[in-house]
Amino acid sequence: MVLVKDLSRYEGAEVTLAGWVDQLRIHGKVAFVVVRDGTGYVQNVLVKKELPGEVWDLAVSLSQETCVEVTGVVRAEPRSPGGYEMGLATLRVLGPSPEYPIQPKEHGVEFLLDHRHLWLRSSQQRAGLRVRSEVEQAIHDFLYERDFVRVDTPILTGSIGEHAGTLFTTDYFGEDAYLAQTGQLYVEAACPAFRNVYCFGPTFRAEKSKTRRHLTEFWMVEPELAFVDSQGNMAFQEEFVSYLVERALERCRPELEYLERDLSRLEKVKPPFPRVSYTEAVARLQEKGSRIQWGQDIGGADETLLSEDHDLPVFVYNYPTGVKAFYMKENPQDPSTVLCDDLIAPEGYGEIIGGSQREDDLDRLLARIHEEDLPVEAYAWYLDLRRYGSFPHSGFGLGLERTVAWITGRRHIREMIAFPRLINRLYP
Amino acid sequence: MVLVKDLSRYEGAEVTLAGWVDQLRIHGKVAFVVVRDGTGYVQNVLVKKELPGEVWDLAVSLSQETCVEVTGVVRAEPRSPGGYEMGLATLRVLGPSPEYPIQPKEHGVEFLLDHRHLWLRSSQQRAGLRVRSEVEQAIHDFLYERDFVRVDTPILTGSIGEHAGTLFTTDYFGEDAYLAQTGQLYVEAACPAFRNVYCFGPTFRAEKSKTRRHLTEFWMVEPELAFVDSQGNMAFQEEFVSYLVERALERCRPELEYLERDLSRLEKVKPPFPRVSYTEAVARLQEKGSRIQWGQDIGGADETLLSEDHDLPVFVYNYPTGVKAFYMKENPQDPSTVLCDDLIAPEGYGEIIGGSQREDDLDRLLARIHEEDLPVEAYAWYLDLRRYGSFPHSGFGLGLERTVAWITGRRHIREMIAFPRLINRLYP
Numbered sequence: 099m100v101l102v103k104d105l106s107r108y109e110g111a112e113v114t115l116a117g118w119v120d121q122l123r124i125h126g127k128v129a130f131v132v133v134r135d136g137t138g139y140v141q142n143v144l145v146k147k148e149l150p151g152e153v154w155d156l157a158v159s160l161s162q163e164t165c166v167e168v169t170g171v172v173r174a175e176p177r178s179p180g181g182y183e184m185g186l187a188t189l190r191v192l193g194p195s196p197e198y199p200i201q202p203k204e205h206g207v208e209f210l211l212d213h214r215h216l217w218l219r220s221s222q223q224r225a226g227l228r229v230r231s232e233v234e235q236a237i238h239d240f241l242y243e244r245d246f247v248r249v250d251t252p253i254l255t256g257s258i259g260e261h262a263g264t265l266f267t268t269d270y271f272g273e274d275a276y277l278a279q280t281g282q283l284y285v286e287a288a289c290p291a292f293r294n295v296y297c298f299g300p301t302f303r304a305e306k307s308k309t310r311r312h313l314t315e316f317w318m319v320e321p322e323l324a325f326v327d328s329q330g331n332m333a334f335q336e337e338f339v340s341y342l343v344e345r346a347l348e349r350c351r352p353e354l355e356y357l358e359r360d361l362s363r364l365e366k367v368k369p370p371f372p373r374v375s376y377t378e379a380v381a382r383l384q385e386k387g388s389r390i391q392w393g394q395d396i397g398g399a400d401e402t403l404l405s406e407d408h409d410l411p412v413f414v415y416n417y418p419t420g421v422k423a424f425y426m427k428e429n430p431q432d433p434s435t436v437l438c439d440d441l442i443a444p445e446g447y448g449e450i451i452g453g454s455q456r457e458d459d460l461d462r463l464l465a466r467i468h469e470e471d472l473p474v475e476a477y478a479w480y481l482d483l484r485r486y487g488s489f490p491h492s493g494f495g496l497g498l499e500r501t502v503a504w505i506t507g508r509r510h511i512r513e514m515i516a517f518p519r520l521i522n523r524l525y526p
Numbered sequence: 527m528v529l530v531k532d533l534s535r536y537e538g539a540e541v542t543l544a545g546w547v548d549q550l551r552i553h554g555k556v557a558f559v560v561v562r563d564g565t566g567y568v569q570n571v572l573v574k575k576e577l578p579g580e581v582w583d584l585a586v587s588l589s590q591e592t593c594v595e596v597t598g599v600v601r602a603e604p605r606s607p608g609g610y611e612m613g614l615a616t617l618r619v620l621g622p623s624p625e626y627p628i629q630p631k632e633h634g635v636e637f638l639l640d641h642r643h644l645w646l647r648s649s650q651q652r653a654g655l656r657v658r659s660e661v662e663q664a665i666h667d668f669l670y671e672r673d674f675v676r677v678d679t680p681i682l683t684g685s686i687g688e689h690a691g692t693l694f695t696t697d698y699f700g701e702d703a704y705l706a707q708t709g710q711l712y713v714e715a716a717c718p719a720f721r722n723v724y725c726f727g728p729t730f731r732a733e734k735s736k737t738r739r740h741l742t743e744f745w746m747v748e749p750e751l752a753f754v755d756s757q758g759n760m761a762f763q764e765e766f767v768s769y770l771v772e773r774a775l776e777r778c779r780p781e782l783e784y785l786e787r788d789l790s791r792l793e794k795v796k797p798p799f800p801r802v803s804y805t806e807a808v809a810r811l812q813e814k815g816s817r818i819q820w821g822q823d824i825g826g827a828d829e830t831l832l833s834e835d836h837d838l839p840v841f842v843y844n845y846p847t848g849v850k851a852f853y854m855k856e857n858p859q860d861p862s863t864v865l866c867d868d869l870i871a872p873e874g875y876g877e878i879i880g881g882s883q884r885e886d887d888l889d890r891l892l893a894r895i896h897e898e899d900l901p902v903e904a905y906a907w908y909l910d911l912r913r914y915g916s917f918p919h920s921g922f923g924l925g926l927e928r929t930v931a932w933i934t935g936r937r938h939i940r941e942m943i944a945f946p947r948l949i950n951r952l953y954p
Contacts (some may be wrong), residue, residue: 099753101721103673116753118718118915136721136752137673163718165915193886193916215715215907216914224719231676238666245531245565248659252945253681253705253728254694254743256952266682268696268705270742271734271949277681277696284945287643287954290546290591291652293529293564299727300681306699314698315682324564325527325544458621479643479954486644487546487593488621517680517712521699524684526715526907 102138105172105182113184114169115140116192118219119160129158131186133168134219141178142168142186153189162201163219165193214517215526225353226513229346230502236345237298237319237496240338246321247292250299251281257476266304266314277302282320282493283425283480286456289324289491290483296321306521313499313511315519322493328427328437328455331492332413335441335451336369338496339411343367346505359507363444366409373413376435379404395421402446411450415439424466425480426454439494447504453494460484530566533600533610541612542597543568544620546647547588557586559614561596562647569606570596570614581617590629591647593621642945643954653781654941657774658930664773665726665747665924668766674749675720678727679709685904694732694742705730710748710921711853711908714884717752717919718911724749734949741927741939743947750921756855756865756883759920760841763869763879764797766924767839771795774933787935791872794837801841804863807832823849830874839878843867852894853908854882867922875932881922888912 100113117135124130127146132139146154160166170184199213200220210217217223241248254268254275266277281297288295298319305312323334343364346354354361374382376396383390383400390400396414404412416435419428426436438454457463463484467474474481499514512518517526528541545563552558555574560567574582588594598612627641628648638645645651669676682696682703694705709725716723726747733740751762771792774782782789802810804824811818814831818824824832824842832840844863847856854864866882885891891912895902902909927942940946945954 116917118917134718136717136719163915165718165917192918193912193914195914198914213907213910215712215910218716218719227677227716228675228720234676234678235666235670238663242663247656248662249655249944250662250728250745252743252947254730254947254952257954266696266698266703268694270694270952271732273952275694275952284643288646288655288944289564290562290593291564291646292656300678302682304699315680317678479641482641482643484621486621486623486626487591489544489546489593490620516677516716519680519682524682524698524701524703526685 102133102135102140102180104137105140105180105184108172109174109182110172112169112171112187114167115184116165116167119162119164119166119195121162122158122160124158129154131157131160131166131168133166138180140180141175141183142170143183144186149186153186156191157186157189160191161195162198163195163216164191165195166191211512211518211520211523212525218516221356223513225356226502226506226508227516228353229350229506230498230514232346232350233342233498233502233505234298236342237498239345240341241294241296241321244294246294246296247288249281249285249288249292249295249297251278251284251297253278253300253302257283257473257480264303264305266302279303280318280320280495282322282495283477285320285322285493286491287479287483289322289489290487293324294321312520313515313518314521316511316515317498318495319498320493320495322491324489324491326492327490328415328439328453328492331453331455331494332371332373332415332439333369335413335439335453335494335496336371336411339371339441339451339501340368342501343505354506357506357508359505363409364505367411371410371413371441372408373415373439374404375415376417379414382407393418393420396440398448401442401448405442405444405446409444411444412442413439414442422454424470424472425456425463427457428459428462437492441494443500443504445504445507447500449497450501450504451494451496453492455490455492458484458488458490460488530561530563530568530608532565533568533608533612536600537602537610538600540597540599540615542595543612544593544595547590547592547594547623549590550586550588552586557582559585559588559594559596559617561594566608568608569603569611570598571611572614577614581614584619585614585617588619589623590626591623591644592619593623594619639940639946639948639951640953646944649784651941653784654930654934654936655944656781657778657934658926658942660774660778661770661926661930661933662726664770665926667773668769669724669749672722674722674724675716677713677716677720677723677725679706679712679725679748681706681728681730685711685901685908692731692733694730707731708746708748708923710750710923713748713750713921714919715907715911717750717917718915721752722749740948741943741946742949744939744943745926746923747926748921748923750919752917752919754920755918756843756867756881756920759881759883759922760799760801760843760867761797763841763867763881763922763924764799764839767799767869767879767929768796770929771933782934785934785936787933791837792933795839799838799841799869800836801843801867802832803843804845807842810835821846821848824868826876829870829876833870833872833874837872839869839871841867841869850882852898852900853884853891855885856887856890865920871928871932873932873935875928877925878929878932879922879924881920883918883920886912886916886918888916 441451549560869879
């Protein structure tokens with residue numbers, strides 16, 4: 099069986115391929131059946147007088163998404179998207195598709211999400227998810243080429259991550275287990291084994307208060323770098339993000355063009371990215387009319403205000419201790435802040451990275467755990483990393499769906515994952 | 527800062543590197559400090575009379591796993607593992623390590639698992655986990671090069687997979703959600719979008735009855751191939767598995783040699799793999815003295831008996847319907863069996879793949895769901911895939927930890943994952 103993407107190799111030959119009916123157009127005694135095989139679209143041309151009656155009758159009765167096997171001769175057709183079409187000779191229905199629920203008319207988003215298992219077949223969804231897949235491979239390639247060792251961290255955890263109260267809980271043979279919000283604490287443990295490491299997998303947030311646009315399950319890549327400080331961490335992040343954008347531009351141009359992404363904006367994404375301290379950011383936001391006060395976290399609207407000043411993603415670094423997680427390293431120049439960075443994507447896409455140098459001093463880390471009222475015994479193993487050969491290290495988490503939403507220029511992160519989990523949605 | 531793996535580039539130069547103290551040997555007025563930096567080991571040679579007294583005193587007091595920064599001149603030393611050593615000039619302690627819990631003496635496995643966050647640093651564990659990381663990249667590369675689109679499937683699911691009663695449950699904003707045992711049903715939905723697809727992530731089994739050697743959380747890669755039958759599925763699996771073994775041999779030879787793996791056994795792993803029908807397998811097992819009867823599943827001990835006859839992994843295909851999952855396609859030649867395969871690794875490592883052609887007939891699939899007493903409404907979306915353009919397709923799941931245990935020749939799959947989850951273990 100031949101694939102649509104390979105048709106150019108078969109010009110003049112009779113081939114068989116299989117796929118799903120995307121479109122049927124009948125113009126009197128000529129009909130056109132467009133078939134999608136997962137690698138592309140091909141137009142099959144049928145001329146009534148050249149075909150047995152039953153083939154013509156079957157063809158003009160095909161409904162959307164019928165699975166068919168078609169045989170015909172491949173010929174060049176410059177007006178066709180791939181440059182080729184097929185002169186259909188025989189046709190076999192593998193799977194009928196009566197009354198396909200998704201029609202070319204507009205459907206509401208809840209209807210489409212209810213039919214996500216079918217909606218995936220639409221061109222827009224395919225384009226977005228193909229970019230996601232490319233970005234994922236790019237993540238692995240970038241880190242592999244730099245000798246990072248992948249370390250898969252557990253989803254089921256006895257200890258808890260950053261924020262109690264936003265965790266999914268399950269009974270684990272009589273104990274409570276929590277679904278991990280991050281793999282970071284675990285990858286830190288692997289640095290002394292492999293130096294530079296990362297994890298990549300699903301993470302969970304049981305945040306009831308969030309809007310329906312937030313995912314409760316999303317994917318995050320979390321690299322951790324031994325003997326790298328906060329400055330080096332930002333330098334690594336800008337290289338990493340620029341590479342992901344470059345790979346999408348290089349290998350997903352048709353998808354980005356289909357989605358009408360402004361490619362010139364992506365082409366600008368190269369290191370170095372601008373760096374603004376939290377304190378400068380607050381001053382700048384106040385000038386722009388925001389009511390933010392020093393000490394408060396920077397919310398989504400303020401992130402958008404900041405991103406307006408830049409064509410590139412922008413780092414905001416060294417936030418106040420009070421708004422950041424317990425494991426971030428105290429800033430020796432200003433102990434009211436920590437050595438951290440958020441990377442804010444341009445065009446209002448918000449934070450795509452949160453990173454920090456990690457607190458490597460046992461006593462300061464223990465003090466922060468007490469201040470945050472976290473259960474010390476659950477973190478005993480994490481504290482061991484500071485007891486036995488503590489080392490300067492930094493790392494970050496990049497949220498995959500937000501990053502892909504920005505790269506593809508799509509507003510909704512729920513479309514950047516095949517089966518989104520929202521507070522009102524576990525199905526399909 | 528220089529990495530141990532790059533030392534050959536710096537012969538004769540003074541360099542600085544950082545890492546953890548692996549070993550200290552003192553021979554009178556000469557001392558040797560072996561440092562591990564995550565990329566390799568380097569021996570630092572100290573000559574008392576050439577050093578300030580405080581450097582010597584500090585060096586000879588170093589305890590295991592102390593984090594140090596060392597500066598010295600690189601010189602060729604053929605007896606050294608990497609071919610180079612350093613003449614230590616200065617030394618700085620970055621993180622002390624008093625009374626490191628893991629000592630060269632034998633520890634019990636529960637003690638080591640309690641200290642898994644530190645045990646990861648040991649040579650044997652590092653070797654196994656590095657092979658795991660290489661195999662994971664090989665999985666992605668193999669599928670990416672063949673145009674598979676990666677589709678991440680949800681962990682939180684409302685419907686249930688294969689076996690009720692072995693699922694972890696969580697409250698999902700008032701509903702019950704189950705942790706996925708497989709992503710297969712979801713990747714099937716993505717075939718009409720992308721043709722060939724796969725998922726790779728953690729899967730969960732809440733099996734109380736299993737021994738402590740079973741993981742409750744393990745990683746599985748699940749490719750799904752449109753327009754491929756059970757025969758093509760097995761052909762793809764043998765190519766895939768052979769590639770993973772070849773990559774490990776090519777890029778992890780030092781690790782495999784360290785683990786004393788018999789490489790000649792791995793070098794034989796090339797397609798085609800032997801194929802034995804379930805019915806033949808039962809006859810053969812009975813000849814070998816097993817009490818298995820036709821209709822029963824093939825257990826671990828019987829798998830080992832079968833694997834004894836082959837140097838290669840062996841396919842056992844077309845099991846009785848009653849012992850396999852509802853979604854497997856009825857064998858048209860013998861409706862008491864389904865078109866499926868298990869791939870059994872050699873040397874007693876057991877089943878590493880379970881695969882099948884999927885039932886693509888709506889009525890037969892529905893009948894099987896009723897026979898198994900599964901909740902039809904939860905599978906409504908899955909049935910839609912047979913309502914709208916059903917297509918022949920096949921796929922399989924390869925268990926990562928078992929595969930890596932076989933490749934590395936290690937007995938315990940709990941050592942093939944950084945933080946194993948066992949029925950009695952959620953910590954660290």
